[in-house]
Structure formats: structure tokens, C-alpha cells
Amino acid sequence: MDDGHHLSSADFRAQGHALVDWIAAYLDGIEAHPVVSRVAPGDIRRQLPPHPPEHGEDFAEHFPQVLADIDRVVVPGLTHWQHPSFFAYFPSNTSGPSILGELLSAGLGVQGMLWATSPACTEVETHMLDWLIDLLGLPEVFRSTGPGGGVLQDSASSATLCALLAARERAVDAIADLTRCTVYASEHAHSSVARAVRIAGLDPSNLRLIPADAAYAMRADAFADTLAADVRAGLVPTMVTATVGTTSSTAIDPVRAIATAAASTGCWVHVDAALAGTAAVCPEYRWIHDGLELADSYCFNPHKWMFTNFDCDAFYVADRRSLLQALSATPEYLRNPATASGEVIDYRDWQIPLGRRFRALKLWFVMRHYGAHGLRHHIRAHLDLAQHFAQLVRAHPDFELAAPVPLNLVCFRHRGGEDVNAEIVERCNASGELYLTHTRLDGRYVIRCSIGQTQTRRRHVDAAWRQIEQVAAAVGGQSGRRG
Amino acid sequence: MDDGHHLSSADFRAQGHALVDWIAAYLDGIEAHPVVSRVAPGDIRRQLPPHPPEHGEDFAEHFPQVLADIDRVVVPGLTHWQHPSFFAYFPSNTSGPSILGELLSAGLGVQGMLWATSPACTEVETHMLDWLIDLLGLPEVFRSTGPGGGVLQDSASSATLCALLAARERAVDAIADLTRCTVYASEHAHSSVARAVRIAGLDPSNLRLIPADAAYAMRADAFADTLAADVRAGLVPTMVTATVGTTSSTAIDPVRAIATAAASTGCWVHVDAALAGTAAVCPEYRWIHDGLELADSYCFNPHKWMFTNFDCDAFYVADRRSLLQALSATPEYLRNPATASGEVIDYRDWQIPLGRRFRALKLWFVMRHYGAHGLRHHIRAHLDLAQHFAQLVRAHPDFELAAPVPLNLVCFRHRGGEDVNAEIVERCNASGELYLTHTRLDGRYVIRCSIGQTQTRRRHVDAAWRQIEQVAAAVGGQSGRRG
Numbered sequence: 001m002d003d004g005h006h007l008s009s010a011d012f013r014a015q016g017h018a019l020v021d022w023i024a025a026y027l028d029g030i031e032a033h034p035v036v037s038r039v040a041p042g043d044i045r046r047q048l049p050p051h052p053p054e055h056g057e058d059f060a061e062h063f064p065q066v067l068a069d070i071d072r073v074v075v076p077g078l079t080h081w082q083h084p085s086f087f088a089y090f091p092s093n094t095s096g097p098s099i100l101g102e103l104l105s106a107g108l109g110v111q112g113m114l115w116a117t118s119p120a121c122t123e124v125e126t127h128m129l130d131w132l133i134d135l136l137g138l139p140e141v142f143r144s145t146g147p148g149g150g151v152l153q154d155s156a157s158s159a160t161l162c163a164l165l166a167a168r169e170r171a172v173d174a175i176a177d178l179t180r181c182t183v184y185a186s187e188h189a190h191s192s193v194a195r196a197v198r199i200a201g202l203d204p205s206n207l208r209l210i211p212a213d214a215a216y217a218m219r220a221d222a223f224a225d226t227l228a229a230d231v232r233a234g235l236v237p238t239m240v241t242a243t244v245g246t247t248s249s250t251a252i253d254p255v256r257a258i259a260t261a262a263a264s265t266g267c268w269v270h271v272d273a274a275l276a277g278t279a280a281v282c283p284e285y286r287w288i289h290d291g292l293e294l295a296d297s298y299c300f301n302p303h304k305w306m307f308t309n310f311d312c313d314a315f316y317v318a319d320r321r322s323l324l325q326a327l328s329a330t331p332e333y334l335r336n337p338a339t340a341s342g343e344v345i346d347y348r349d350w351q352i353p354l355g356r357r358f359r360a361l362k363l364w365f366v367m368r369h370y371g372a373h374g375l376r377h378h379i380r381a382h383l384d385l386a387q388h389f390a391q392l393v394r395a396h397p398d399f400e401l402a403a404p405v406p407l408n409l410v411c412f413r414h415r416g417g418e419d420v421n422a423e424i425v426e427r428c429n430a431s432g433e434l435y436l437t438h439t440r441l442d443g444r445y446v447i448r449c450s451i452g453q454t455q456t457r458r459r460h461v462d463a464a465w466r467q468i469e470q471v472a473a474a475v476g477g478q479s480g481r482r483g
Numbered sequence: 484m485d486d487g488h489h490l491s492s493a494d495f496r497a498q499g500h501a502l503v504d505w506i507a508a509y510l511d512g513i514e515a516h517p518v519v520s521r522v523a524p525g526d527i528r529r530q531l532p533p534h535p536p537e538h539g540e541d542f543a544e545h546f547p548q549v550l551a552d553i554d555r556v557v558v559p560g561l562t563h564w565q566h567p568s569f570f571a572y573f574p575s576n577t578s579g580p581s582i583l584g585e586l587l588s589a590g591l592g593v594q595g596m597l598w599a600t601s602p603a604c605t606e607v608e609t610h611m612l613d614w615l616i617d618l619l620g621l622p623e624v625f626r627s628t629g630p631g632g633g634v635l636q637d638s639a640s641s642a643t644l645c646a647l648l649a650a651r652e653r654a655v656d657a658i659a660d661l662t663r664c665t666v667y668a669s670e671h672a673h674s675s676v677a678r679a680v681r682i683a684g685l686d687p688s689n690l691r692l693i694p695a696d697a698a699y700a701m702r703a704d705a706f707a708d709t710l711a712a713d714v715r716a717g718l719v720p721t722m723v724t725a726t727v728g729t730t731s732s733t734a735i736d737p738v739r740a741i742a743t744a745a746a747s748t749g750c751w752v753h754v755d756a757a758l759a760g761t762a763a764v765c766p767e768y769r770w771i772h773d774g775l776e777l778a779d780s781y782c783f784n785p786h787k788w789m790f791t792n793f794d795c796d797a798f799y800v801a802d803r804r805s806l807l808q809a810l811s812a813t814p815e816y817l818r819n820p821a822t823a824s825g826e827v828i829d830y831r832d833w834q835i836p837l838g839r840r841f842r843a844l845k846l847w848f849v850m851r852h853y854g855a856h857g858l859r860h861h862i863r864a865h866l867d868l869a870q871h872f873a874q875l876v877r878a879h880p881d882f883e884l885a886a887p888v889p890l891n892l893v894c895f896r897h898r899g900g901e902d903v904n905a906e907i908v909e910r911c912n913a914s915g916e917l918y919l920t921h922t923r924l925d926g927r928y929v930i931r932c933s934i935g936q937t938q939t940r941r942r943h944v945d946a947a948w949r950q951i952e953q954v955a956a957a958v959g960g961q962s963g964r965r966g
Contacts, residue, residue, distance in 0.1 A: 026590065
């Protein structure tokens with residue numbers, strides 16, 4: 001046959017149904033797979049044809065073969081983020097409504113760089129970002145009806161960069177002054193802060209990593225001292241990032257004290273709650289955002305813990321002017337009456353890329369399907385499971401907690417020392433039964449158990465603990481007890 | 484009922500099938516909609532509930548209502564990028580296989596920041612980027628098996644920024660030297676170049692916009708002169724962007740001459756072929772990339788013209804070291820044996836964000852479904868339609884071409900002057916029958932007709948021209964002929 005036809009509507013329906021069914025079966029059967037892929041580097045590529053096909057395999061006929069290849073080649077090469085025994089990193093959970101929202105976005109295929117290029121893409125996004133203010137009880141200063149507003153970014157890294165570019169814009173007028181810009185973050189802040197400093201052309205040696213307290217949260221007094229010293233030295237305090245829920249241990253920096261210390265200097269206050277923000281759907285956890293009304297910008301990632309596919313970071317500014325000054329550019333080919341009227345939001349001025357897809361649909365679908373009540377139910381379940389796991393750790397003579405457990409992450413260690421802990425993580429991950437990652441706190445190796453996948457239930461947490469206990473017993477027996 | 488349940492597998496299948504059918508029907512019936520949305524600012528938001536629901540509407544029961552709301556609220560607010568009479572900007576075309584690839588990516592829900600976090604996500608991506616080298620006949624220097632390699636970015640804007648960060652890394656060691664960095668691009672280069680300069684903390688006054696020749700391509704002699712003057716002045720030539728297919732008129736900068744001029748200075752050569760690159764699937768168009776083997780980096784967007792959903796930009800570097808030096812960071816919580824082995828690619832070091840989804844699936848699906856043969860067939864059809872449209876313009880006494888037509892964009896104008904042309908665009912877009920945008924060339928208003936949507940056929944181009952003729956006759960009659 002003559003290859004290269006577009007897929008007919010009937011064939012798209014048929015293959016689309018088949019793929020939906022495949023995804024449902026994949027998610028139904030996900031526990032049959034080892035959580036962590038066992039392939040070696042190059043194993044996947046070796047199974048793919050070395051060159052692209054000269055003649056296509058029309059999906060109208062060949063889609064079963066495509067799905068078979070997904071099963072044969074791709075699935076063994078996946079580390080299954082949606083597996084209920086995925087306890088690594090932070091979650092990147094998803095849900096049926098979110099997958100449907102992403103599918104709809106792909107199906108519509110609109111590009112919302114400007115309001116004019118699909119008004120619904122912009123307006124639904126603005127509306128969902130205002131809904132999130134209600135859902136999380138965020139400060140009104142971020143609502144789009146005032147001088148601030150929200151936008152979806154791909155990630156908290158990009159949000160941090162945008163915050164820094166806005167802060168830089170507000171702090172200095174002349175390029176020559178960039179060398180005097182200083183940036184502050186906890187020693188436990190995410191690596192994206194240091195990366196943003198480098199990207200923005202600021203001096204990496206002007207990034208002050210502020211010491212943390214015993215709970216691994218930034219010491220506001222140390223920040224205030226450093227800030228004062230920099231002001232005395234004639235430097236320009238440009239941005240401080242307060243982390244609500246650090247990656248290592250979900251430590252919660254004291255936003256109010258940090259913002260208060262920063263206030264007199266004009267230093268931009270960015271609050272990064274990438275993982276933790278979702279906890280605020282539960283009113284009893286809104287204390288994590290105490291002082292947020294004093295911040296200049298804020299972000300959290302629905303794509304981590306709020307059942308919304310990656311990528312979806314909600315980024316807010318209290319005053320959008322600096323951000324727009326930093327990022328806006330209107331060449332002739334983007335001019336249009338709506339933009340000229342000043343009555344609309346053009347989100348291309350709020351982000352690094354120019355183009356953007358309709359990501360708000362999945363957020364809408366998630367909030368509409370679950371409602372605030374449903375989201376609270378699931379988030380509370382994760383929070384309860386973390387306390388349950390922490391209790392298992394506490395009750396075991398060979399293990400100890402390595403940090404407070406304010407949210408859904410448990411940092412713990414075997415009393416047998418660094419090698420034992422590293423060996424436990426390695427063997428657990430090799431077992432296929434669960435996936436754990438590690439960090440360092442006070443220089444010591446710490447195992448992280450992060451609970452937040454959509455299908456994680458008590459039985460998965462209990463099974464994980466049994467596996468850890470068994471592996472520890474084997475490792476401890478080999479290495480000798482050093483507790 | 485108790486709200487907040489996760490969608491069951493059976494319900495996901497049922498609602499997924501319904502959504503696939505909805506998308507098929509949307510695309511089947513897309514010509515019934517006005518291409519350009521007619522809503523006014525705020526129209527969409529007014530139809531949405533002011534606050535998120537406290538209790539969810541379980542999609543198992545309520546999905547028909549959700550789809551009805553999409554029809555009622557969202558669709559009227561769309562400017563339909565997949566409409567065959569969308570001739571605005573550049574295309575952002577898509578296809579059944581690509582939509583399926585995006586759906587699969589959402590369904591798998593893996594996050595490929597590291598090779599270890601899903602080896603298939605990284606390896607399929609690397610493989611597809613190597614396939615694109617075959618498909619487009621790109622220089623071998625970009626293949627992953629050497630010191631270079633490719634990565635998917637969200638957009639050409641981000642690719643340009645990454646190229647500049649790598650170039651900056653290679654050009655200067657000390658932060659204080661950033662003020663001496665100079666950047667070069669044609670006066671017709673995309674606004675993302677100026678934006679990248681600002682983001683990277685370079686001096687906007689050190690961006691040299693090089694004059695273009697009569698065909699709106701960068702004058703290599705003028706570039707060489709400016710470069711030499713900057714070197715004499717002790718400045719540091721950091722990057723030149725050669726545009727293959729400018730946004731205004733698809734002018735093609737002379738890559739070979741530009742790269743040759745840059746060679747002795749160490750200036751990084753980035754080639755931005757965001758739209759035009761896809762033309763090189765046809766061997767007879769590979770001349771657009773003449774000299775590309777001399778470049779340090781290159782990008783083109785399958786999400787523009789290659790039937791692949793936004794976002795999907797293919798970005799290549801000839802030597803990945805500077806890029807990795809500019810962007811890599813390995814905090815403890817991202818350390819893992821595969822990364823430590825040095826045998827794998829960790830794409831988080833190749834981009835601005837940390838996280839990333841499995842975007843290579845849609846590229847794989849597109850290349851596999853169409854094959855090189857099928858893609859060539861469709862791209863040639865667009866190229867032929869552009870020549871056909873250009874001929875219609877040439878044959879009309881009141882219109883003239885405003886630029887050469889090397890690819891799929893026709894720049895033209897009515898002889899009646901600026902106001903007549905602006906009025907033609909406004910009325911055509913208000914008609915709902917087509918969507919045109921404009922630019923300026925030599926200071927004069929120019930209408931752009933960009934041909935590249937998946938379903939655009941000759942009848943759509945002919946209908947567009949008839950509409951333009953009719954509107955022009957009406958406008959010309961009102962404004963008086965000034966030709």
C-alpha cells in the first residue's frame with residue numbers, strides 16, 4: 001500500500017481505544033513489574049532499529065505491533081513512577097482524570113503563547129490558578145484580579161529561575177551591577193537555586209547557603225546576619241528562597257521570619273513549596289505557609305503530589321511587573337489587538353519558552369473529579385501512612401529516624417553506619433519490590449521513604465518495611481552490627 | 484456517595500474511549516468552527532464556577548457533563564490551530580500517531596530526569612534524536628555516539644538559551660567578563676535571541692543585530708565586519724545565531740559563510756531552524772543546512788511542521804561538554820550508580836528544568852507511522868501549496884509578493900498600502916474562514932500566509948485566496964485604490 005496516510009478518524013478511534021485499554025491494563029498490572037528497571041545502559045537502544053523506517057508502518061494496521069513493542073522494549077526499561085511501592089525522590093503521581101486532561105490537550109493541539117492564540121487556554125489557566133488559591137488557602141495577594149497572578153510552569157526549577165529573573169530586574173538597573181547581586185537559600189535548598197544563579201549570570205560565589213537548625217530548616221537569624229553583612233559590604237541582596245519542604249527531609253523554612261528579615265532590604269522573597277504545597281489542601285496543614293503573604297513569589301507542583309501529570313508547576317507572583325519587565329518582548333509578528341488593548345494576559349511573558357500547551361485542562365479535571373474533599377482525603381491518607389512508617393522505624397531497635405516527619409517523607413537510618421545503609425538501599429532497589437533513594441543530613445547517609453503515589457496503601461508501606469527489615473537483617477549479619 | 488474515589492480501571496477505559504471519540508469528532512468537524520475565537524476577554528472565565536468544588540463530580544458518572552462543558556465553554560474560546568485554514572504564525576501541526584504518543588507518555592507517568600529514573604525514557608529519546616539525523620541528513624557531528632548529541636527541549640526559545648549558556652561557559656571563565664560577551668544574530672532573528680541574552684545576564688547592548696540582504700537573510704560580510712570590530716575592541720564574541728527560516732519570511736541565513744567568519748574567534752555558532760528544519764526530510768531541500776557541519780549547535784521543532792504535538796524541539800550540540808558544564812549539578816539526592824558510572828546520559832544536565840516527561844514516544848510514533856517516505860509526501864504537498872498560493876498572488880494585479888518563497892510561507896501585500904493590508908487581515912480573521920498574521924519587512928506591513936497544518940489541502944488554500952480577494956475588493960472600494 002501507499003504509506004504515509006494520515007490516520008483516519010475511524011482508525012484513530014480504534015487505536016485510541018486500544019491504547020486507553022493498554023494504559024488501564026498497565027496501571028492495573030503495575031505491581032507485577034520490578035519498581036526499578038533492571039536494564040543495563042544500551043539495552044533499550046539495542047532493541048530499536050538503527051535507522052528510521054523509509055516506509056511507515058501504518059498505525060491503522062500495525063498498532064498492535066507497536067503496543068507489543070512497548071511491552072517488549074519500553075516497559076522493561078521503565079522505572080515505574082506510578083508503582084505503589086515507588087518511595088524514591090518525591091512522588092510524581094497521576095490519576096485517570098489527569099491523563100484524560102493531558103489527552104484532551106494533545107487532541108486540541110492549541111498553542112497558548114498569547115491570549116489571542118486561544119483565549120480559553122489562557123483563561124482556564126488563570127482561573128485554575130485562582131482556584132488553587134482557594135484550594136490551598138494561599139494569600140489573596142497572588143490572585144489574578146490584583147497586581148499579581150499565577151501561571152503554570154513546567155517545573156519548580158523554571159519557577160525559581162523566573163523568580164530570580166524578576167528579582168534581578170527589580171534589584172539592579174545596570175548590567176555592571178549584576179556582580180553585586182547576592183542570593184540566599186538554606187544549605188538544604190534544592191540545587192535549582194544554584195543553577196538559576198548560574199543561568200542568570202550572577203556570581204556563584206554570591207550565593208549564600210544559610211545554615212540550618214536542628215530540624216534542617218533555615219536559621220532566620222543566620223540569614224538576617226548574612227544579609228546585614230552583605231548590605232554593609234555594598235552588595236545588593238536580590239533574592240532569598242525559603243523552602244517549604246526541602247528535598248532532603250521536607251524541612252520547613254520559617255517564611256515569616258525570613259520575609260521579615262528581608263523586608264527592609266528590598267530582597268525578593270521566593271517560597272519554593274514544590275512538594276509540600278499540596279499538603280495545604282488540608283486546613284490543618286496550612287501552617288506550612290505561615291508568612292506567605294509577605295512573599296514576592298511562590299510555587300508548588302501539582303505534578304508531584306496532587307494527582308496531576310508532570311509537567312505542572314503553579315507559580316505565583318505578588319506583583320507581575322518585574323516578571324513581565326524581565327521576560328516580555330513583542331516582535332511585530334506577535335502583535336495583535338488583544339495584546340495591544342492591555343486587557344488580557346499573554347503568558348509567553350511569564351515563562352522561559354515562547355510556546356505553551358493547554359496544561360490547565362488536567363488541573364481542571366483533577367479538581368473537578370476529586371473536589372477539595374476528595375483531595376484532602378487522599379493527601380491525609382499519605383500523611384497518615386508516613387506517620388505509620390515513622391512509627392515502624394521508631395519501634396525497631398536497629399533503626400532510627402534521621403529527621404522530623406512533618407509531612408509525607410520519612411528520613412531514617414540503620415544504626416549500623418553508612419555502608420550498611422547504602423547496602424540496604426541497593427539491595428531493596430535490586431529486589432524489585434520497592435524503590436528508595438537517599439540523602440545526607442549532617443554529613444551522614446540517610447534513607448528517604450517518600451509516600452505519595454496514587455495507589456500506595458498501607459499494605460505497600462508495610463511490605464516495604466518488611467523488605468527493609470529483611471534486607472537489613474541480611475546486611476547486618478554480613479557486615480557485623482555496629483549499632 | 485462518598486466523593487473523591489480514584490477512577491476505576493473500567494471507568495478510565497469507558498471515559499477514555501469517550502474522550503478519544505470526542506477528539507476524533509472535534510477534528511472531523513473542525514471546519515465548522517471559526518478559525519479564530521470570537522470571545523472577548525473574560526468571556527471564558529465568566530462561565531466557570533468562581534471557586535473549586537468542595538465535592539467532586541466523579542468522572543465515572545459525570546464525564547458526559549465534562550465533555551458538554553468542553554463543547555460549551557472551551558471550544559468557543561479556542562483559536563483552532565489544527566483547522567486546515569489556520570495560516571497564522573507558523574504551524575503547530577499534529578497527527579493521530581502523535582496524539583497517541585502523548586497519551587502513552589501521560590499514561591506511563593514516568594519522569595526521566597536521570598537515566599536511572601527510567602532508562603527507556605532517555606534511551607528512546609537519544610535514539611529518536613539519532614534517527615532525526617538520518618531523516619534530515621544532518622551532520623554526523625551531532626550524533627550521540629560522538630562527543631555531541633541531541634536532546635528534546637520544550638521549544639526553540641529554550642534551545643537558544645541552552646546554546647547561549649553553553650557558549651557563555653566556553654567563552655569566559657570569570658563572571659566579571661560577562662559584560663564583554665557579544666552576541667550576533669540577523670535583524671530578522673527570533674525575539675528569543677534577545678530574550679536569551681537578557682536571561683543569561685549579558686548586556687543587551689552587546690547584542691548585534693546584523694543587517695540582512697535583499698532576501699532578508701543575514702549578510703555574512705556585515706557579520707564578519709562587526710565581529711572583527713568587536714575583537715579589536717577587546718570584546719568576547721560569544722555566540723552567533725544563524726536562522727534557517729526566519730519567522731518573518733523564512734529567509735535562510737548563509738550558515739557556511741557565517742560559521743567560516745566566526746571560526747577564528749571561537750564564537751559559538753547556533754543554527755535555529757525551528758520551522759524550516761523539517762523541510763530537510765526532502766533531500767532536495769537539504770541545501771538549507773549547507774555548512775551545518777561547522778555549527779556548534781542546532782535545533783528544529785518537530786512540533787511545528789512534523790506532525791508532532793507541541794512541545795517537541797530537537798536540540799543538538801557538536802560537543803556536549805560546555806552544555807554540561809553550564810547546567811550540571813548533582814546534589815546528594817540525585818546521586819546514583821548509573822550516573823556515577825559515566826556510561827549514561829542524564830538529560831537533566833541538558834536543559835533548564837530538572838524533570839522531564841517521555842516526549843520521545845510521540846516522535847517515535849510519528850516516524851514509525853509515516854516513515855521517511857510518508858513525511859516527505861506531506862511536506863512536499865505543503866511546499867507545493869505555498870508555490871501555488873504565491874502564484875495566485877503574482878497573478879493578481881492588486882497584490883505582490885513581499886519576499887522570496889523558499890519554503891512554506893508566503894509573504895505578500897496588497898498594493899493599497901499599510902491600512903488596506905491591516906484591514907484585510909482584520910476582516911479575514913473576523914470572517915472565521917481563515918487566520919492570517921502579519922510582519923514587517925523593510926518597515927512595511929506584510930501579510931504572512933503560512934501553510935503547514937496537517938489537513939490543509941488545495942481547496943483550503945484556494946478558499947483562503949478567494950476570501951482575501953473578496954475582502955480586498957471590499958476594503959479597496961472603501962479606502963480608495965492607492966496602488
